[in-house]
Amino acid sequence: MDLIYDILREAIAPTTAAFALAAIGLNFHFGLTGLLNMGQAGFMLLGMYGYAITVREGGPIWLGVIVAIACAAVFGLILGWPTLKLRGDYLAIVTIAAAEMIRYLGRSQNLNDLTGASTGIRGNDFKGSFEMLSPFPDSQVTFLVWTFHGTRSTSWWLLVVGWTLVALMLLMYWRLSKSPWGRVLKGIREDEDAVRSLGKNVYSYKMQALVIGGVIGALAGIIWALGASVQPDSMGRPTTFWIWTLLLLGGAATIFGPVLGSILFWGSLVAVKGLASLLIPETLLNTQELEPFSLTLVGITLMCLVIFRPQGILGDKKELAFND
Amino acid sequence: MTDDVFASVPQEPGAPKPDPIVVADNVHRHFGGLTAVDVKHFEVQRGAITALIGPNGAGKSTFFNLLTGFDKPQTGDWLFNGHSLKGVSPAKVARAGKVRTFQLTKALSRMTVLENMRLGASDQSGENFFVAFAKPLWKDREEEITAKAHVLLKRFKLYEKKDDYAGTLSGGQRKLLEMARALMSDPEMVMLDEPMAGVNPALTESLLDHIVQLKQEGVTVLFVEHDMHMVRRISDWVVVMAEGRIIAEGPPHTVMQNTEVQEAYLGAHMDTDLSEEGS
Amino acid sequence: MTKRIDRRAIVRALIVFVVAALAVFAVSTIGSTAMADTPDAATAVAQTSAIHADAETTEAEVTVDDTAADAPGTNRIAQNVFNGLVFGLLLALASVGLSLIYGTTGLSNFAHGEQVSLGAMLAYFFATQQPVSLPLLPWEFVIGWPLWLAAIAAIVVAGGTGWLQDRFLWSKLRKRGVKMVQQMIVSIGLSLALLNLLQWWIGPDRLRVSIAIEERRQVGPIQLGDTTAVSIAISIAVLLAVAYFLLRTRLGRATRAVSDNPALAAASGIKVDAIIRLVWIMAASLAALGGILMALYDSGTKFDVGAKLLLLMFAAVTLGGLGQPFGALVGSLVIGVVVETSTLWLGPDLKYATALAILILVLLVRPQGILGRAERVG
Incomplete structure (x- = not known):
């Protein structure tokens, strides 16, 4: 019973919303445009730093959000400038390298005053002004089966904001992917030379997609940071790979794929850990080993998904017929 | 089917046309030490169907890519409607009214x-x-x-x-789709890279008809092709390339009699059926 | 053919090296003025070194640097360049395999870092005097083989994983015609799975494969320990053997033929699948050897050691020209030297960032060089 409660709790947690957001961003990159961005965690980390540092230094929330968005947009522009003309797998290597650079810089002692180096920025340093705005009571609140604190950290307030943001971004994805703009991006995903021959500036469209997806990633970073803290090492390569896994799980290029994927991913991670600790005796798999055990399964899931069901749960089976 | 406009055009490489839509000069492209394209002068008559033929490796597709901005030459300049397209991106070339298709169809699956x-x-x-x-x-x-x-x-x-x-779609239908898609922007000129490659014979006729119909609508057509039947059937003017250079020009029924053309084909591509009776 | 390309790779590497050095110099100038402005610079520095001691990327180097600074007659720059060359040699063992795989199959294998870790973990598993166990099995036992035997066993087992992977995964995907991009994501999944499997199996702690403490001797302006000397000897010998294999043996020439043009190679009677299988085995074994020597050189290792090296390997391979095994060697040496010498100006915690900056720089400076032959449109 506890396990089911844990799963339900995880299914709506701010982390889940943050990953759904990051995956929506990645959906703009990969699902719509076919860009292999392997550095989504870098965009998230920039968003976190941008918001947390601005607010810590006394800036208002709106300024923090703008700084976060601006950081991600500039990062996207710098990253896209040399790489969007290169073949897909080079973009993958450059984005992953750039994201790691952001992390190394963030945890560098040289920037200790700004980023707090490898310890990061404590939640109390930047969460205050956001939590002040909470319309919920400053205590535990139970709604249906869920109990969360009203305002602090993993709170109802953050849940409402996070999922509202998810809904808004879904709406945006839906509107844009069904527009002529989205049509050009899909064309690029299929064959950029064809789109070029039809008179569209492919480079500019790829850049737009990279920046939009990255900015959504930065928003995801803010939601994550407000639920936890800013910690550079939590935004390493594995985080990007998880986002990829959950996007492919839900279904790339579908509207609800990222959200479904995120809920399933985090829900089943809790489920696997819970079931494993129930069913496998402590002597075989102690609590310390649960985490790597379940993440091993994540890796295997990613492999199986790509091999056997690349269109994910919500994807169109027909699209598989021509994998050329 | 030869129009009268070509009556006064000399049958020689780089012949000037009465009303050229494309004019190219000294276009040179080499890969490493290998010369792919070396065209001194080249003109395409407006409103006509021009075929670009030549043995394999003659540089036809590379020349196509250069004219449409998909590749950049080491030297040379070329005009479209009097405006230079040198160094212009493929997208802008298309927006200027010159749209191309590809040898390997690029239907967006x-x-x-x-x-x-x-x-x-x-x-x-x-x-x-x-x-x-x-x-x-x-x-x-x-x-x-x-x-x-x-x-x-x-x-x-x-x-x-x-x-x-x-x-x-089938291969032939993809070719049709690609051609139809190219027409969506009302181009002044379409450039077709081997429109018949991989198309089953049943569809060939309708493809040919479509190309002729384009001309009737006033669209200029330049196409690369291997199939001599097709070249003879629909083209007004034929330009022959070999080893990167234009070696001959002329109306479809006479150009193949040119000895240089025959040598080029026999030298590079023994199995091409050229002397074919001309039906 | 090979000679010409290799010379180009070297020239390319040198250009980038000079540019990178200038960039590092520029950054350091900015960094040092910033330092001077801070009133508590001294405490910051003290803090820095304290944190370095447990910073994940730097453990071994800090000890080296300290002794280097203490011992008279040791030139820090020479020492760093030397360390860089050693590091580059060890890195080359791993990146040559990555490059071979890319050359013959076109796959950017993101799981190659885990192959390096696997080598180190297996060597620890066979050599340690501590009780070890296998995942999901309740028994603990001590193997405790001598180091040389453990290393050989580790390399053999790792080579076996290369065979297994190609036999049951990659060859199947190739046969099904799965796109390269998809295969690359599969390798990312594999990397994620292997990384966590290793953590689950061996645990998250830093481990020592050999408990012997290395004695350092003064050789000219640098300090050199016995283990390091042996590591250098082994890696040079192995790299020479790989070069000999590729240049002088039938099988090696076939491998290069597959690298150049698989279709043509197949048409001329080369068994492409068998060659690729061999490449996987070689790549996995070389990576394992690299991991073991790295563990000895750093006097310690961890389950994620290879994951940290992966991007350096990519940098080295890209620098040398993708798919060029000799380019990968040169690229590795350059990366090694840059990474180590950058610690003279930047903090050691930024040394990997320097390598990544180079990687991005290479793609900026010579994208067409890295792309190799221009792809035909249409």
Whole structure:
């Protein structure tokens, strides 16, 4: 019973919303445009730093959000400038390298005053002004089966904001992917030379997609940071790979794929850990080993998904017929 | 089928045309030490069907890529409607009214046939990121181009397939779709890279008819082709390339008699059936 | 053919090296003025070194640097360049395999870092005097083989994983015609799975494969320990053997033929699949050897050691020209030297960032060089 409660709790947690957001961003990159961005965690980390540092230094929330968005947009522009003309797998290597650079810089002692180096920025340093705005009571609140604190950290307030943001971004994805703009991006995903021959500036469209997806990633970073803290090492390569896994799980290029994927991913991670600790005796798999055990399964899931069901749960089976 | 306009044109490489739409000068492209294209002078007559032929490795496709901005030459300049297209990106070349197709068809597989067609249309304000949010701003244009796409799809006998993914089409249908898509932007000139490659014989006739119909609508056509039947059937003027250079020009029925042309073919490509009776 | 390309790779590497050095110099100038402005610079520095001691990327180097600074007659720059060359040699063992795989199959294998870790973990598993166990099995046992035997066993087992992977995964995907991009994501999944499997199996702690403490001797302006000397000897010998294999043996020439043009190679009677299988085995074994020597050189290792090296390997391979095994060697040496010498100016916690900056720089400076032959349109 506890396990089911844990799963339900995880299914709506701010982390889940943050990953759904990051995956929506990645959906703009990969699902719509076919860009292999392997550095989504870098965009998230920039968003976190941008918001947390601005607010810590006394800036208002709106300024923090703008700084976060601006950081991600500039990062996207710098990253896209040399790489969007290169073949897909080079973009993958450059984005992953750039994201790691952001992390190394963030945890560098040289920037200790700004980023707090490898310890990061404590939640109390930047969460205050956001939590002040909470319309919920400053205590535990139970709604249906869920109990969360009203305002602090993993709170109802953050849940409402996070999922509202998810809904808004879904709406945006839906509107844009069904527009002529989205049509050009899909064309690029299929064959950029064809789109070029039809008179569209492919480079500019790829850049737009990279920046939009990255900015959504930065928003995801803010939601994550407000639920936890800013910690550079939590935004390493594995985080990007998880986002990829959950996007492919839900279904790339579908509207609800990222959200479904995120809920399933985090829900089943809790489920696997819970079931494993129930069913496998402590002597075989102690609590310390649960985490790597379940993440091993994540890796295997990613492999199986790509091999056997690349269109994910919500994807169109027909699209598989021509994998050329 | 030769028009009168070509009567006064000398049958020699780089011959000047009465009303050229494309003029190229000293276009030179080499890969490492290998010269792929070395064209001194080249003109394409407006409103005519010009064929570009030559043995394998003659540099036809490379020349095509250079003219459409998909590749950049080491030297040279070329004009389209009097404007230089040197160093101009492929997208701008297309927007200037010169649209190309590819030897290996580039149908956009995971998009429907109709979406493929819509993508071909120009002047879509909805392709701007900010405008895309407000459907009322681009709804009218979308309806316009959809209507136009329907007309073209009917003409190319693809209307029944309009809601299918382009990836489900046969090779010949993809060629048709690519040609129809190129027409969505009302180009002044279309450049077809081996339009018959991989098309089954049943569809060849209708493809030929479509190309002739383009000419009747005033569109200039330049195409690369291996199939001599087709070249003889529809082209007004033939340009022969070998080893990167233009070695001969002339009307389709006489150009193949040129000894230099025959040597080039025999030297590079023994199995091409050239002396064919000419039907 | 090979000679010409290799010379180009070297020239390319040198250009980038000079540019990178200038960039590092520029950054350091900015960094040092910033330092001077801070009133508590001294405490910051003290803090820095304290944190370095447990910073994940730097453990071994800090000890080296300290002794280097203490011992008279040791030139820090020479020492760093030397360390860089050693590091580059060890890195080359791993990146040559990555490059071979890319050359013959076109796959950017993101799981190659885990192959390096696997080598180190297996060597620890066979050599340690501590009780070890296998995942999901309740028994603990001590193997405790001598180091040389453990290393050989580790390399053999790792080579076996290369065979297994190609036999049951990659060859199947190739046969099904799965796109390269998809295969690359599969390798990312594999990397994620292997990384966590290793953590689950061996645990998250830093481990020592050999408990012997290395004695350092003064050789000219640098300090050199016995283990390091042996590591250098082994890696040079192995790299020479790989070069000999590729240049002088039938099988090696076939491998290069597959690298150049698989279709043509197949048409001329080369068994492409068998060659690729061999490449996987070689790549996995070389990576394992690299991991073991790295563990000895750093006097310690961890389950994620290879994951940290992966991007350096990519940098090295890209620098030398993708798919060029000799380019990968040169690229590795350059990366090694840059990474180590950058610690003279930047903090050691930024040394990997320097390598990544180079990677991005290479793609900026010579994208067409890295792309190799221009792809034909249409």
